[in-house]
Amino acid sequence: xxxxxxxxxxxxxxxxxxxxxxxxxxxxxxxxxxxxxxxxxxxxxxxxxxxxxxxxxxxxxxxxxxxxxxxxxxxxxxxxxxxxxxxxxxxxxxxxxxxxxxxxxxxxxxxxxxxxxxxxxxxxxxxxxxxxxxxxxxxxxxxxxxxxxxxxxxxxxxxxxxxxxxxxxxxxxxxxxxxxxxxxxxxxxxxxxxxxxxxxxxxxxxxxxxxxxxxxxxxxxxxxxxxxxxxxxxxxxxxxxxxxxxxxxxxxxxxxxxxxxxxxxxxxxxxxxxxxxx
Numbered sequence: 001x002x003x004x005x006x007x008x009x010x011x012x013x014x015x016x017x018x019x020x021x022x023x024x025x026x027x028x029x030x031x032x033x034x035x036x037x038x039x040x041x042x043x044x045x046x047x048x049x050x051x052x053x054x055x056x057x058x059x060x061x062x063x064x065x066x067x068x069x070x071x072x073x074x075x076x077x078x079x080x081x082x083x084x085x086x087x088x089x090x091x092x093x094x095x096x097x098x099x100x101x102x103x104x105x106x107x108x109x110x111x112x113x114x115x116x117x118x119x120x121x122x123x124x125x126x127x128x129x130x131x132x133x134x135x136x137x138x139x140x141x142x143x144x145x146x147x148x149x150x151x152x153x154x155x156x157x158x159x160x161x162x163x164x165x166x167x168x169x170x171x172x173x174x175x176x177x178x179x180x181x182x183x184x185x186x187x188x189x190x191x192x193x194x195x196x197x198x199x200x201x202x203x204x205x206x207x208x209x210x211x212x213x214x215x216x217x218x219x220x221x222x223x224x225x226x227x228x229x230x231x232x233x234x235x236x237x238x239x240x241x242x243x244x245x246x247x248x249x250x251x252x253x254x255x256x257x258x259x260x261x262x263x264x265x266x267x268x269x270x271x272x273x274x275x276x277x278x
Contacts, residue, residue, distance in 0.1 A: 003035030004206045007061070007068075008196065010042045011053035014257035015060045018211070018241040021275045025238060026209040027066045038203055039068035043076045044188050044195055060258045064268050073203065075195050082190035085198055085228065086149060086183060094156045094227065095183060097137055097147035098129040119216035124179040125150065149184040156227060163222045165215075166207075166236035175223040177216075197221045201230035212237045 005026035009019055030037035039061065043049040058072065075082075089095045100108075109123040116124045129137075130152060141147065153176055161173040183194045200208060215237040225232050261271055 001206055003030055003033040004038065004204050005030040005035070005209055006038040006040055006200070006203065006205050007066075008040040008042050008199075009057055010045065010048070011050060011057055012045070012048040013053055014056050014259050016257050017261075017271070017274065020060075020064060020258060020271065021241055022210060022238065023061060023066050024064070024272065024275045025236075026207075027068075029207060029209065029236075035206075036069040037066070038070065038073070038205070040073040040199060040203070041075065042192065042195065043074060044082075044190055044192070046076075047187065049076075056259065063258075063262065064272060073199060075199070079189050081198060081202070082184075082195055085194060086190065089151070089156075089183070089227065090149075094152055095149045096130055096132075096152055096180075097141060098125075098150045098180075098182070099140055099145055099147045100125075100128055104128075118178045118181070119219075120178075125181075127180055130154075130180060146186045148182050148186050150180040151183050153178070153180050156223065158223060158226050161219075161222050161226055163218050163232060164234045165218075166234060171218075173219040173222045175219045178220050181220060193217065193220055193224065197224045197228075197230065200233055201225070201228075206233050207236060208233050209236045209238065211240050213240060 007019075007023040007026050009015065015023075027037045029035075039058070041054050041057065043054060054074070061068070086095060105123060105125060105128075108126055108128065118124050129147075129150070132140075157176055161175070162170040163173060165171045181191075181193065183191050185191060199205075215235075218235055218237075222232060224230075258271065
């Protein structure tokens with residue numbers, strides 16, 4: 001099967017060296033195998049994503065010589081696709097509306113001694129709205145109360161799932177660790193988890209290359225793939241790049257961006273050299 005990789009950043013800031021490392025790895029793997037390298041902009045979050053960052057991402061990749069195949073998939077232009085997936089899950093009774101605010105969830109979890117957390121560090125949802133009756137749900141929706149959509153993990157769980165990690169082989173999946181995860185937020189039409197698995201299927205991605213910080217999410221992504229009958233790509237999670245203090249490069253910590261490097265006179269070749277040197 002031909003190799004298809006992708007680079008799928010969120011346009012919430014400028015690219016830094018960590019992003020370039022991941023993009024270069026995916027591009028190199030695809031080109032080395034005579035396959036395809038795709039670019040996707042995961043811009044579902046309207047509060048944080050900006051058009052200027054989307055344009056800068058494409059400009060930076062082109063400057064590095066990491067040219068992609070075909071059109072850029074912009075997630076905000078395909079909301080109907082994600083709604084269709086949510087509708088399919090709802091028709092099988094696998095999602096339910098959640099009216100809880102973030103503050104209410106935190107308050108309820110805080111009141112429970114030793115409350116568990118999901119692998120991403122968020123408090124594990126206690127299932128408050130899962131226990132509502134159909135009539136109460138319908139009444140609150142009819143009254144115009146805003147809600148998120150959560151996966152009913154108890155109903156959705158499929159035993160015996162695994163994903164293939166490069167260099168490790170088959171890794172058993174434990175998506176139940178995420179609990180009733182949000183698949184559509186009140187302020188966003190679909191979650192990262194739903195959109196990324198749908199688009200990997202739609203675009204025929206066969207090898208997902210991304211940072212080690214996203215490895216836990218793979219357990220949940222594999223469940224969504226199985227529920228929807230989508231093929232499972234192989235995965236390769238690479239170590240995160242660190243700064244001189246040992247802290248991971250991140251937008252929120254104002255890591256030096258590729259734009260900063262360009263402004264300081266570094267060439268694309270020099271930046272690629274830094275990436276390949278790790």
